[in-house]
């Protein structure tokens with residue numbers, strides 16, 4: 001399953017989904033709204049909805065032929081009441097430790113029995129989710145073992161040939177033999193690894209660039225940006241760049257030793273990130289002029305800035321960096 005929720009992790013739903021047709025057997029989105037948008041791009045692909053639909057979204061799930069994830073008997077009953085002659089394929093979610101959605105593991109057999117007695121549904125999948133696949137090996141091993149044991153019990157209730165799926169990117173990388181029948185790959189299909197040692201095997205999909213809008217020679221002792229948190233210690237050549245926190249360049253990158261790439265070199269970001277503009281030290285680059293490209297994520301010359309680097313410097317995770325790239329940032333697609 002290619003997970004393309006949140007506008008394909010900020011990369012753009014339509015182009016990403018179309019590029020993955022024939023590579024992924026199923027697409028995963030978070031909401032019914034996302035499923036409907038995705039349907040217009042990939043009319044024939046199975047679409048799985050990772051999160052619960054609201055009560056008033058259940059009819060659109062049925063009419064849209066999306067595959068819902070079921071956590072409760074109440075949801076199952078409501079879907080069963082909405083289906084016509086043809087039973088609706090659904091996947092049962094088992095909460096084996098994530099604590100977000102799903103049937104609690106200890107209730108799985110009893111609840112599944114009730115759901116299986118409903119006419120109008122057919123259980124075609126069994127799933128769970130890993131909360132600490134990149135953080136707690138012992139917990140994850142135990143969780144995977146217990147999930148597969150519950151799956152065995154549910155199979156014996158008569159759920160024949162379910163598609164079993166439990167692994168996100170971190171799970172896929174670290175526990176490849178425990179995957180079941182399908183994996184739900186998100187972050188890694190965009191070329192970013194949640195496990196740093198695995199990163200060399202992936203190539204980043206997104207390059208995020210902006211441009212130099214001004215270059216100015218600043219005297220010593222001049223405050224740079226809001227708060228005057230950076231005062232030029234000497235005369236400096238400073239570039240103004242057309243990106244800010246409204247574009248997803250995190251304000252938390254202010255004064256956190258973040259760099260941008262200009263002319264193939266790392267240039268420190270100075271002072272606070274503002275809504276629409278940032279400032280970078282280009283004192284070492286006399287040739288830089290307005291219109292030059294500045295790379296925020298990606299490579300230029302021999303240098304590279306990864307989403308993981310920005311995430312680490314701003315105190316967040318690459319998922320949030322990607323999904324934060326704003327609407328104002330124009331997407332261009334190659335290949």
Ligand SMILES: *Cc1c(COP(=O)(O)O)cnc(C)c1O
Nearest residue numbers: 003050129168169184185186187
């Ligand atoms: C978002 C999501 C994924 C994908 O996770 P990655 O870490 O990005 O690979 C998989 N499963 C579920 C249930 C999710 O919500």
